[in-house]
Amino acid sequence: MTTITLSVQDMHCSACINKVRQALEQESLIEELRFNPVRRQVLIQHEAPLNPKTLIHHLEDAGFHPTLASAPKSTNESRSLLARLGVSGLALMQTMMAQGSLYAGAFSGMEGGYERLLEFTALFFCIPVVCYSAMPFYRRGFGGLSLTATGAGMSMDTPIALAIVIAFLVSLYSTITGHGEVYYDSVAMFTFVMLGSRYLEQRLRTQLLIDDSLLASLPATAKLLARDNGAEAITIPVTDIKSGDWLFIEEGQQLPVDGVLLDQNAVLEEALLSGEAEWSNRHKNDVLYAGTYNRGPGFRLSATTTTGNSRLAEIDHLATTALESKHSIARMADRVAHVFIPSILLIALVTFVVWQAINPDNALTATLAVLIVSCPCALSLATPAALSAAIVRLRGVGVLVKDSRALQSAHHISTVLFDKTGTLTSPVLEIVGWRAVNDYSSQWCIAAASALQKHSSHPLASGFRQGTDLVASAVSTHTGRGLSGTVDGKRIRIGSADFCGFQTDPKDDKAKNVYFSVNGQPAAIFELEETLRPDAAPTVAALQKSGIQVELLSGDRPLSCKRLAAKLAIPFASKQQPEQKYDYLQKLQSETSQKGKALMYVGDGINDIPALAEADLSVATLETSDLVKSKADVVLLTTRLHALLELLAVGSSTNRIMLQNLFWAFAYNLVAIPLAATSILPPWAAALGMSVSSIIVLSNAARILRIPPIVTTDEQETYEPLANTRTI
Amino acid sequence: MEILLLLIPLSALLMGASAYAFLWAVRKRQFEQLERHALDIFDDEPNQSRRSDK
Numbered sequence: 123m124t125t126i127t128l129s130v131q132d133m134h135c136s137a138c139i140n141k142v143r144q145a146l147e148q149e150s151l152i153e154e155l156r157f158n159p160v161r162r163q164v165l166i167q168h169e170a171p172l173n174p175k176t177l178i179h180h181l182e183d184a185g186f187h188p189t190l191a192s193a194p195k196s197t198n199e200s201r202s203l204l205a206r207l208g209v210s211g212l213a214l215m216q217t218m219m220a221q222g223s224l225y226a227g228a229f230s231g232m233e234g235g236y237e238r239l240l241e242f243t244a245l246f247f248c249i250p251v252v253c254y255s256a257m258p259f260y261r262r263g264f265g266g267l268s269l270t271a272t273g274a275g276m277s278m279d280t281p282i283a284l285a286i287v288i289a290f291l292v293s294l295y296s297t298i299t300g301h302g303e304v305y306y307d308s309v310a311m312f313t314f315v316m317l318g319s320r321y322l323e324q325r326l327r328t329q330l331l332i333d334d335s336l337l338a339s340l341p342a343t344a345k346l347l348a349r350d351n352g353a354e355a356i357t358i359p360v361t362d363i364k365s366g367d368w369l370f371i372e373e374g375q376q377l378p379v380d381g382v383l384l385d386q387n388a389v390l391e392e393a394l395l396s397g398e399a400e401w402s403n404r405h406k407n408d409v410l411y412a413g414t415y416n417r418g419p420g421f422r423l424s425a426t427t428t429t430g431n432s433r434l435a436e437i438d439h440l441a442t443t444a445l446e447s448k449h450s451i452a453r454m455a456d457r458v459a460h461v462f463i464p465s466i467l468l469i470a471l472v473t474f475v476v477w478q479a480i481n482p483d484n485a486l487t488a489t490l491a492v493l494i495v496s497c498p499c500a501l502s503l504a505t506p507a508a509l510s511a512a513i514v515r516l517r518g519v520g521v522l523v524k525d526s527r528a529l530q531s532a533h534h535i536s537t538v539l540f541d542k543t544g545t546l547t548s549p550v551l552e553i554v555g556w557r558a559v560n561d562y563s564s565q566w567c568i569a570a571a572s573a574l575q576k577h578s579s580h581p582l583a584s585g586f587r588q589g590t591d592l593v594a595s596a597v598s599t600h601t602g603r604g605l606s607g608t609v610d611g612k613r614i615r616i617g618s619a620d621f622c623g624f625q626t627d628p629k630d631d632k633a634k635n636v637y638f639s640v641n642g643q644p645a646a647i648f649e650l651e652e653t654l655r656p657d658a659a660p661t662v663a664a665l666q667k668s669g670i671q672v673e674l675l676s677g678d679r680p681l682s683c684k685r686l687a688a689k690l691a692i693p694f695a696s697k698q699q700p701e702q703k704y705d706y707l708q709k710l711q712s713e714t715s716q717k718g719k720a721l722m723y724v725g726d727g728i729n730d731i732p733a734l735a736e737a738d739l740s741v742a743t744l745e746t747s748d749l750v751k752s753k754a755d756v757v758l759l760t761t762r763l764h765a766l767l768e769l770l771a772v773g774s775s776t777n778r779i780m781l782q783n784l785f786w787a788f789a790y791n792l793v794a795i796p797l798a799a800t801s802i803l804p805p806w807a808a809a810l811g812m813s814v815s816s817i818i819v820l821s822n823a824a825r826i827l828r829i830p831p832i833v834t835t836d837e838q839e840t841y842e843p844l845a846n847t848r849t850i
Numbered sequence: 851m852e853i854l855l856l857l858i859p860l861s862a863l864l865m866g867a868s869a870y871a872f873l874w875a876v877r878k879r880q881f882e883q884l885e886r887h888a889l890d891i892f893d894d895e896p897n898q899s900r901r902s903d904k
Contacts, residue, residue, distance in 0.1 A: 201876055208872040216865050220858075236851060243858050247865070 125167050126174050128188045129338065130181065133162045138186075145184035146177065175359065178342050189338055200321065203258065207317045210255035213247050214310040220244035221307040241297045241304050248306040252290045256313045258320070259283040280463050282316055285493050289805075292490050303487070308494070308809040315816070319506055336438040336728065337429055339749060340412065344378045345370040347422060360429050372420045376413060380432045381423040383408050389418030394434070395699055396677035397543050397727040401580065413728070437700050437732055441753055444704075444735035466496045466795075473799045484801055491798035495808040496791055503816055504783035507823035512776040515827050519768045520760030528755030530780075531738040532773020536719035538665055538766075539707060539733075542676035542686060542694075544726040545743050547652040548761075551585035555649040567638055567646040570594075570609045571616050578605055582636055585650045604637075615639045652682070654689060661763040662690045668770075675703055677729055704732035711738060724766065726750065741766065771832040779826055783819045790815045 133142055139157050142164060146152060154167040166177060181188045220243040227237065263283030289305045296302030345355040347368040355370050360378040363369065368384065371377055388404045394413040401417045404410060410423060412432035429435065470492045477485035509526040516523055523529050540546050558564045568586070573594040575586035594614075597607035604617015615622050615638070622639035624647070638646040662672050674687045674694035687694035695706060711721045715738075723730075723737035726746040734740040734754045742754035744761050751757045758765050794811055797803040803811070875881065 201879070201882075204881060205873055205876045208876065209869055212865055212869050212872065216861060219861070233851070236854065239854065239858070246862065250869070 124170055124172075125165060126177070127163055127165050128177065128181070129163050130186050130188045131162050131339075132186055133157075133164070141184050142181060142186065145180045145186075148180060149176065182343070187341060189340065189342055203317065203321045206255040206258065207314070207321050210251045210310065210314045210317055213251045213255070214307075214314045216247040217244050217251070217306050217310040220247065221304070224304070238297075238300065244304060244306040245294065245297050248290065248293075248310055251310045251313050252286060255317060256283070256286050259286065259313075259316065281466060281493070281496065282312075284467075286313060288490060288493055292486060295486075303804075303806060305490075305494075305805060305809060311813070319503060319510075322506075322510060336413065336434050336441070336731065336749065339376075340378050340429060340434075341376055345372070363425050363428055365425055365427060367425045369423045369425055370420055371416045371423050373416055373418065375416050375420075377410055377416065377423065379412050379423075379425045379429055380427040380434075381410055381425045383410055384422040384424050387418070388416065388421045391415040391417050394728045396697075397541060397729045398678050399543070399549075400582070440701065440704055440732040441735035444732065445753065462501075466493075469496070469795060469799065477801075487805055488799060488801045491801070491803055491805045491808045492795060494805055494812060495794045495798040495803065501784070501787040501791075503819050504787050504823075505780055507820050508776050508780040508783060508826060511823045511826040512772055515829060516769060516772055517759075519831060520758060520762065520765045521769050522757040522759050523755070523769075524757060525755040528739045529773055529776065531720035531722075532770055533777035534719050535670060535722045535739060535770060535773075536714050536717065537671045537673070537710060538722045538724065539673050539675045539710070539737075540662075541723075541725035541727065541730050541733075542674055542678055542683060543652065544745065545724050546654060546658045546674070546686065546690070546763075548655050549584065549745060550587070550653065551582065551650045552653050553585050553648050554651045557647045559644045559646060562640060562645045564646060567640075568648075570612075570614055570640075571636075571638055571646075571648070573609050574605055574607045574614060574616055577607070582650060585636075585648070612640050613642070614645075652686070654686065655761065655763055657763050659690055661766060662692060664764070664767055665770075666691075675706060675723075675733070677703075677727075700729045700732050703730065704736055707733045707736055711736070714738075722766075722770075725754075741769070768832050772826070772829060775829055776826055779822055783822055786822070787815065787819060 130138075130142060133139060142157075143155060146155060146164075146166065149168070149172065151169040151172040152166055153169065154165075156165040156167075157163075168177075178188050220240045224237065224240050224244070232240075259279045259282045263279035263281075286309055289309050292302075293304040293306055293309070296304050340360060342360060343357050344360050344363060346358045346363070347355050347370050363379050369378070369381070383404055383406055386406050388408075388410070389401050390404050390410060391399065391401050392411070392414045393399050395411060409426070411434065412427070412429060413434040427433075470489050473492050474485050474489040477488050506526075509529055512529055513523045513526060553568070556564050556567070558567060568588060569590040569592050572586045572588040572590045573592040574597065575583040577594065577597045578599070592609050594607040594609045597605060599605055600617070600621065603621040604615055606613065606615045608614070616636060619625075619635070619637050622637040623642060623644050624637050624639075636648045636650060637644070638648065665672050672690075672692045674683060674690070674692055675698055676683050676694065676696055677698050677700075678696060680696040683694045683696035698706065707721070707723060714721045720738035722739040722741065723733050724741045724743065725734055726743040728747070728750060730742075731750060731753050734742065734750070737755075739756065740754045741756045741758060742751045744758050756769060790811070794803065794808070798808050
């Protein structure tokens, strides 16, 4: 029985899910179908002989465009963690019941063998905790040790595992021999609390974790043409495309490979590379890239690469390598462990030996007290607790932190790089000026243009979304040039200059000009410009006021960048391809890290992915694809850019509180260990002290939740998380 | 206090049953996608999101 997950991005409602189900139900070999409407994926469990290509064909016949998706990897791990957590919780309750009775009867004494009975009961209920629930700690705590234990294999889990095992063994010994204290409740509670924090951490980390490469969004099949042009096009899987093949790219289709244009003209959307949604005209023999969209009529392409070595694959590789190295940075806590743990074990050993010499009866209890008290419960909780609180606090103001490690860079950001289109600007263009030529009134021109543009999905049409009573009829699209139609009995055209009969200077860089003609006569010129998001300027100003250097890094033309950068008073770099953004960011980042600072990058497009992967702290905006969101450390759930200010402010507070926690945890250990070693502190007091210090650390972390919102706006807005970013 | 001799094994039984039920729920993925199943009310037929084998 095999499982395959298909990503069907156009499955956006339950009616679509029904259609997909009906399309797949024809296949008798399918055992189970499971749908995830949030991720738009369908998980199919089927008998082995079924070929995934058949499934893809069924869905394509039904009108969908499925691609292979990788199932979330960590599900099994988090499920097993949850199972262990639940079992330890149940066992803890029963153990406490028995041990609580022992506490109750401790001073007044118990009759008969009831004390023994209750001890054995506690022992019995503690066994599942020690043998099953605590396994992850044994694996990570003892697993890395070699015979020549140099401390290298130790992690923060080592003392945890040791404390659990030793406390249990000591209690076992006491139970069997009939005298001495038992600590089963400490063992169970400790395991439960540590498992709980580990589970929460894990869940936070696997939210929105999509491991898809950029290639996963490409179409699954392509049309192959025979070289001699005689035969019909045949459909082949994209993985079979070889360099030199001739392909037919249909209108609206994504290019599966890099190639050379064989036909005279083509209209492409190359947002993948430039971040601009504008359509560009390409000519014969131009190089076209995988991942870009064909927005014009179908054309022939001569493949120069396979999907695997296309430029898209290289960009993806750049991002994946950056992400991998980001995630492998050794956790600070583990580095501390390498020094801390062996020292603790040494102290425990010395305690045991010394007490053996002085008073052998006390040796075991003193050693146990040392181990329990030195157990880095508070230390292990210090950082995760603060980070978890910060994540919850930020979620409330519309900032979703996917990687808590990135949050640790937030307190010492010295530079912020912004992408332009879609990040600082909103996706809608606006008309900033118009010139009426001849006698037509601009009002009428705009209204007529709006009526016509309703039929257009061209990005430049977004500026004409005015409501109007005029209706355009006989609308036809002339790709690459414009639209024509009839409004109010007049024939109108809107689009490029020569389409509307204007003479223009080709050196004019005003590509965002839209021309309008009525009955064949030039009528108006509209100047469109991108709008800055309303809070872009205040946000950039606030960043600059706190001493942060802000820069613009864009794939757009120099003139557009210059205009915008001037409005915000920041330096800019234009016409940056994805690889160039990555290189520039990497260079700047190594400079900032030498000064002990970090860099933040805010972007929204697929062309930002390598930069997002490489930046110390990367933020994806709201209106962007899931793929981009999956490569960033932080995702905004609001369109308000001042959420970035919240991110940085909460980041600083969190860092402060983390340091407080660490300081407290260390101080507590420093004071309590000598007390335990000299037997002033008995093991039960040590366990109590450990719990109290953990509570202090957690309460301190909870203070983060009470940080008031940094930015107060006149209108109180509540941030509603949108459906497609709901946690799964 | 002899009743303890009955109560303790009884609680052991109870814990065993709860542990089994919990582990069953985890294995059947009951704890995943806690929010998305709220969307089930929009399906036309009940239990459409899972089709188990006959």
